Amino acid sequence: MFERIYPSKIILPMKMHYGVPAIPAVKVGDYVRIGQCVGVPPKGTFSVPVHSGISGRVSDISEIRLPNGIITPAVTIVNDMKRTRLESVKPRSGFKISASETIGIIRNAGICGMGGEGIPTAAKLKRARNEAVKEFLVNCLQSEPYSTCDLVAITEYPDYVVLGACACARTVGASKCVFLISENRKEQRKALANSIDKIKADFKDLEFDIKLFRERFPQGYYRLVARALYGKNLKLGETLEKTCKAVLFNCSTMLACWEALSDNIPMMSRIVSVTGDASGGHNMLVPIGTPVSELLVNAQDVRNGSDRIVWGNCLTGIEIKDPEHTPIVKTTSVISAIRRTEVPKTPCIHCGLCSECCPMNLSPNTIYEMLNQGLRQKASEEGARECIACGSCSYVCPAGINLTTAIASFAGEGRIIEVNSLLDNSGMDERLLDDYEAPAVGGSSLLEDYSDGDDNNVKKATDTITLPFEKDKEV
Numbered sequence: 001m002f003e004r005i006y007p008s009k010i011i012l013p014m015k016m017h018y019g020v021p022a023i024p025a026v027k028v029g030d031y032v033r034i035g036q037c038v039g040v041p042p043k044g045t046f047s048v049p050v051h052s053g054i055s056g057r058v059s060d061i062s063e064i065r066l067p068n069g070i071i072t073p074a075v076t077i078v079n080d081m082k083r084t085r086l087e088s089v090k091p092r093s094g095f096k097i098s099a100s101e102t103i104g105i106i107r108n109a110g111i112c113g114m115g116g117e118g119i120p121t122a123a124k125l126k127r128a129r130n131e132a133v134k135e136f137l138v139n140c141l142q143s144e145p146y147s148t149c150d151l152v153a154i155t156e157y158p159d160y161v162v163l164g165a166c167a168c169a170r171t172v173g174a175s176k177c178v179f180l181i182s183e184n185r186k187e188q189r190k191a192l193a194n195s196i197d198k199i200k201a202d203f204k205d206l207e208f209d210i211k212l213f214r215e216r217f218p219q220g221y222y223r224l225v226a227r228a229l230y231g232k233n234l235k236l237g238e239t240l241e242k243t244c245k246a247v248l249f250n251c252s253t254m255l256a257c258w259e260a261l262s263d264n265i266p267m268m269s270r271i272v273s274v275t276g277d278a279s280g281g282h283n284m285l286v287p288i289g290t291p292v293s294e295l296l297v298n299a300q301d302v303r304n305g306s307d308r309i310v311w312g313n314c315l316t317g318i319e320i321k322d323p324e325h326t327p328i329v330k331t332t333s334v335i336s337a338i339r340r341t342e343v344p345k346t347p348c349i350h351c352g353l354c355s356e357c358c359p360m361n362l363s364p365n366t367i368y369e370m371l372n373q374g375l376r377q378k379a380s381e382e383g384a385r386e387c388i389a390c391g392s393c394s395y396v397c398p399a400g401i402n403l404t405t406a407i408a409s410f411a412g413e414g415r416i417i418e419v420n421s422l423l424d425n426s427g428m429d430e431r432l433l434d435d436y437e438a439p440a441v442g443g444s445s446l447l448e449d450y451s452d453g454d455d456n457n458v459k460k461a462t463d464t465i466t467l468p469f470e471k472d473k474e475v
């Protein structure tokens with residue numbers, strides 16, 4: 001279950017994804033409808049468009065600073081509460097579609113990974129297709145403390161998650177669709193299994209599997225998945241696609257893909273967990289750009305006794321200083337309200353807890369000491385660049401040492417290279433990087449400005465895929 005939030009305004013940052021910020025495609029005073037593109041990718045750049053999840057007037061376009069330090073232009077839209085939608089936001093009827101059109105729709109819908117760094121989904125699909133992956137993995141693990149938004153997405157829209165995964169699996173040419181889920185999530189397992197049973201007749205070329213994982217944090221990071229499923233320890237720069245012939249997507253991203261493919265809905269809203277120490281919390285379906293303060297108004301029980309509001313989970317999130325001007329972005333899965341617990345700071349007592357909990361089998365205390373002494377090369381040899389910034393070592397340390405910040409920032413230099421290598425190898429064809437024009441108001445669908453044309457580079461024998469769109473379905 002989730003609550004729907006209709007905010008008084010939204011603040012839409014032009015950069016909520018990995019890549020270059022979009023450019024505002026509206027001006028102050030313009031009237032905007034639900035589903036309208038308000039930010040377009042600059043020509044020839046790696047970027048995604050931005051869409052409005054409310055109708056109303058643009059009141060401001062200015063730079064904002066997000067809690068993660070990103071400074072980006074943002075479009076503020078005041079809600080007229082009329083919920084006027086673009087005519088093009090409506091279900092498609094049954095038709096054949098090519099793999100490159102599928103990628104185009106997903107790209108034009110502004111979809112990026114909803115569970116991590118916000119890598120544009122079209123680019124990731126393109127790379128998986130170029131790498132000829134065999135297995136399409138769907139991360140339904142949601143192991144972050146308190147966060148349950150992905151689980152709610154599965155419970156409420158299991159068919160959309162499964163259909164999105166099937167469509168994307170066909171797009172990349174995979175032969176198997178595998179859902180990864182915690183063994184404790186019985187309700188979601190059942191929902192997925194029922195949907196697979198219902199849908200598999202339309203996807204006879206795909207094999208299905210549900211893989212059960214132990215409940216622990218962290219679980220869904222691709223390098224942990226590579227180790228758990230394929231027994232591979234991926235080194236920096238190695239990809240799941242190339243080394244394991246598999247690709248991993250978050251389940252909420254799959255839901256967004258099916259909304260775009262079947263209902264022509266761009267990425268303009270998401271489910272967010274609002275939770276904390278004081279209560280079990282809420283899940284809210286909100287337009288992207290909703291100020292955090294408007295979520296908190298509806299979650300007073302969560303705030304009781306808490307003195308920190310965190311953008312993200314309580315282990316790795318960033319404290320929010322100004323909830324009124326901090327928006328929910330495409331990658332915000334949880335807002336946590338937590339109590340400030342000050343652990344008395346002491347030198348390391350060599351208890352070994354940090355090593356015990358590290359999912360990458362590192363010795364955080366040893367690496368921390370090396371970095372403190374400026375021994376960067378040694379820290380690297382000790383595996384520091386393998387750190388996935390999960391926050392566990394700092395959380396368990398009884399000496400109150402902030403191991404994560406030191407190790408993760410050192411590893412982060414490597415991670416930038418790692419993500420860049422994804423972009424270099426993404427095989428993005430020119431059209432995906434080409435000039436993007438905002439669809440005319442009320443006019444074109446997400447497909448229409450992405451005609452398949454006669455692009456032989458991406459056209460293959462397996463290119464045409466049939467998706468089971470339902471006729472006359474209500475959005």
Ligand code: SF4
Nearest residue numbers: 358387388390391393
């Ligand atoms: S933050 Fe890094 S070093 Fe610390 S436990 Fe997680 S992976 Fe290991």
Ligand code: SF4
Nearest residue numbers: 348349351352354397
């Ligand atoms: S958990 Fe803290 S005190 Fe214990 S070994 Fe690690 S750094 Fe030292």
